[in-house]
Structure formats: structure tokens, C-alpha cells
Amino acid sequence: MISGTVRLIFALCRCFMLGYGISVGSMLGSRVLGLDSSVSLLQGQVDASTQVGNCREAPNKFWWFLLLPVLSLAFNVSISAHWRQWPFMLFSGCLAYTVSYFSSLSEALSPLSPAIASFAMGLFANILASFYNHRSAVEPILGGVQLLVPGSLGLKTVLTFITSSGTSSGSFLYNIFSTSLSIAVGLFLSGMVVFPNRKKRVGLMTF
Numbered sequence: 001m002i003s004g005t006v007r008l009i010f011a012l013c014r015c016f017m018l019g020y021g022i023s024v025g026s027m028l029g030s031r032v033l034g035l036d037s038s039v040s041l042l043q044g045q046v047d048a049s050t051q052v053g054n055c056r057e058a059p060n061k062f063w064w065f066l067l068l069p070v071l072s073l074a075f076n077v078s079i080s081a082h083w084r085q086w087p088f089m090l091f092s093g094c095l096a097y098t099v100s101y102f103s104s105l106s107e108a109l110s111p112l113s114p115a116i117a118s119f120a121m122g123l124f125a126n127i128l129a130s131f132y133n134h135r136s137a138v139e140p141i142l143g144g145v146q147l148l149v150p151g152s153l154g155l156k157t158v159l160t161f162i163t164s165s166g167t168s169s170g171s172f173l174y175n176i177f178s179t180s181l182s183i184a185v186g187l188f189l190s191g192m193v194v195f196p197n198r199k200k201r202v203g204l205m206t207f
Helices: 002-032 038-050 062-080 083-104 110-131 138-148 151-163 171-193 199-207
Strands: none
Touching: 002 171, 062 083, 062 138, 083 110, 083 138, 110 138, 138 171, 151 199
């Protein structure tokens, strides 16, 4: 529990440093180029790179589920997971993203979608670790957490941080903190419902 709390606080401190650097960098860039704000700077970059001021129509969302196993497999390769761990990690990642996607469609469950997805992922990981003595619950959790905190969250919050005023830029840290806290709560509750019996897996509580 202590090591997990230290990791969370360290990540929040890194978010503060990242937000400060983005704020100062965007302000200096707009002053050097003689623009009124960083919004004009971003708009100029979009027009220069695409020759189109607005984004085109987004692809069908069913493509997300088609490419989801490929993305999960790429994450497994990036963390140097063994090929024998890929099936469980891939299934856990697809399960977490699917639950998160469909729960976010409901207005009542949308704020709790990361917690619900992490709870389902934690149940699968704990049940798997209970039935397979040579399996650890951390392996499937690693495969699912990376999909619950995608890079798009960072891109959207960074863009909002740059293009918004100082009063609304606090949403950058709030989005990251709320998502990480929701995932931690979901994993904790899943550990209370189904917890691995073997003592060597008690380290799951520090994840």
C-alpha cells in the first residue's frame, strides 16, 4: 500500500511539472512568434500541416474494437512481456476497454467508467491467479491498465491546458488524478471480492 501511494504521488508531481512546462513553453512561443495566444499558434500549425482548418470525419467506432487486439499486443511488446503471457494480458486489455466504452455511454455511469472497467479487469486477474498456481494477478492487470489510460487522455488534456485560460487549466491535473484514482479504487474493490490466496501475490495491493 505504501509503495503504491508513493507511485501515485510521484506521478502527480510529474503532472505538475509537465503542466508548468507546457504553460511556460506555450507562452514563450506565442511571444516569440508575435501571436496573441497559443490558440493562434496551434491553428497556424494545423493550417500549415494539413491545409485544412478542421478535422475530417472520424472513422467508424467499430474500427476501434477491430484494432484493439493489435494495440494491446503492441503494449505487451513494449513492456517486454513474455509471449506466454500475451493471451491473458490481451484478453484483460480488451475486457477493460470494452467495459469502459459501454459504461461511458450511460450518463449516470460515465464518471465511474474507469472504476467499473478496472473492477472487471481485477476480478478476471484475481480469478485467474486463484485457479492457476503459476500465474500472477499482476500480469493481466498490466495489460489492461495501459488501455484504461490511453495516450489520447494526455493529448486531450494537454491541448486543453494550452488553449485554455489559467482558471480552467486545472482540468489537466484533475483528469489524470480522477482517472488514476478510479482505477485504484476499482482494483482495490476487486481485491476485496476475490483476492488471491497465496502470500506471494499480496504484492498486488501495492500496484
